[in-house]
Amino acid sequence: MSETTFPRVAVLGGAGTIGTTVIGAMRGAGWPADRIVAAGRSGDSLDAVAEQYGVETSTDATAAVLGADVVVTSVKPQDMRALLAQIAPTLPADALVLTPAAALPASFYESLLADGVAVVRAMPNTPARLGKGAISISPGTHATxxxxxxxxxxxxxxxxxxxxxxxxxxxxxxxSGSGPAFFYAVAEAMAAAGMANGLDKELAEALAAQTLIGAGALLEESGETPAELRAKVSSKGGTTLAALAAMEAAGLQGVFSAGANAAIARAKVLGEELQQG
Ligand SMILES: NC(=O)C1=CN([C@@H]2O[C@H](COP(=O)(O)OP(=O)(O)OC[C@H]3O[C@@H](n4cnc5c(N)ncnc54)[C@H](O)[C@@H]3O)[C@@H](O)[C@H]2O)C=CC1
Ligand SMILES: O=C(O)[C@@H]1CCC=N1
Structure with a gap:
């Protein structure tokens, strides 16, 4: 398909966090509004999506996928089986299913939709809303x-x-999927440490938030690595090095390894539960 044509895209869960992000990214990249339909449940903020992005909206996913070239299935993993049952009868045979859902393998979609369906899994994150996401894509069995x-x-x-x-x-x-939450948790922990050392809550939270923003911006602008930038804060014999050594001794790397292991174990359990139905 040529770069100058715009396939018709149905975003199911289009009023949700990631669905809205995908629509915003397409519109920002010049995708015409009349080539996008956002489907949600009644009660979802579909009017706000229509107003912000000019796209058509629907509370009927079955109808929304009619004539779609791409169907983005941006609902929670727990809602995916019901959604796939809903769209299976009207999903065009040659449509691409692009899914951001965690935990569910491409084979889950392939087993519940028509034979040969093309599935691509994506793993986005919330900064994608600002065009600053880190997103992976992976092909299913029939994706070219x-x-x-x-x-x-x-x-x-x-x-x-x-x-x-x-x-x-x-x-x-x-x-990158969960990563933003970890950085926010670090900002919360830093603010709590500031409060424990005499700062009031508002000031501690403002300083921690601005430090997260500034550190990220410096990383982006400087082109230097996190390790290089960390070294520039860490004077020999100074306070930062003392803090980092204490954090390492308290198990900083172990904290992130434990978090990663827990997330991966949860994805496996959730995926297995949901595949059993
Ligand atoms: N929020 C995040 O940071 C990330 C989320 N994801 C994945 O993205 C997917 C969506 O997550 P969020 O956007 O956070 O969830 P969300 O809860 O914000 O949005 C999901 C939307 O789907 C709608 N929905 C459910 N069933 C529907 C149906 N049958 N027809 C139409 N709409 C329906 C819900 O009403 C809701 O508006 C999930 O599978 C999640 O694993 C992946 C990476 C990061
Ligand atoms: O925890 C979640 O449900 C989402 C999926 C990947 C990152 N966050």
Whole structure:
């Protein structure tokens, strides 16, 4: 499909966090509003999506996928089986299913939809809303290079898009999918440490948030690595080195390893539960 044509894309769960992000990324990349339909449940903020992005909306996923070239299934993993049952009768045989859901393998979709359906799994993250996401895509059994190219084109306005084999998605999910939550948790912990040392809550939270913003911006602007930038804060014999040594002794790396292991174990359990139905 040529770069100058715009496949028709149905975003199911289009009023949700990631669905809205995908629509915003497409619109930001010049995707025409009349080539996108957002489907949600009644009660979802579909009016706000229509107003912000000018796209058509529907509360009927079955109807929304009619005539779609790409169907983005942006619902929670727990809602996926019901959604696939809903769209299976009207999903065009040659449509690409692009799914951001965690935990569910491509084979789950392949087993519940028509034989030969092309599935691409994506793992986005919330900064994608600002075009600063870190997103992976992985092909299912029947996805071709053209399907991967199309998926990348749909997501390119959302940030960095990398291709990984499906077995690496859980690892990507830990680093970039969940990653924003970890940085926010660190900011909360830093604010709490400030409060424990005499700062009031408002000041501690403002300083921690601005430090997260500034550190990220410096990383982006400088082109230096986190290790190089960390070294520039850490004077020999100074306070930062003392803090980092104490954090390491308290198990900093172990904390993140434990988090990663827990996330990956949870993805496996959730995936197995949901595949059993
Ligand atoms: N939020 C995040 O940071 C990330 C989320 N994901 C994945 O993205 C997917 C979506 O997550 P969120 O956007 O956070 O969830 P969300 O809860 O914000 O949005 C899901 C939307 O789907 C709608 N929905 C459910 N069933 C529907 C149906 N049958 N028809 C139409 N709409 C339906 C819900 O009403 C809701 O508006 C999940 O599978 C999640 O694993 C992946 C990476 C990061
Ligand atoms: O925890 C979650 O449900 C989502 C999926 C990947 C990252 N966050």
């Amino acid at each position: 290079d053209a399907h991967m190219d199309l998926s990348e084109r749909i997501l390119s306005g959302a940030g960095l898009v990398v291709r990984v084999p499906e077995e690496q998605i859980d690892g990507v999910s830990v680093v």
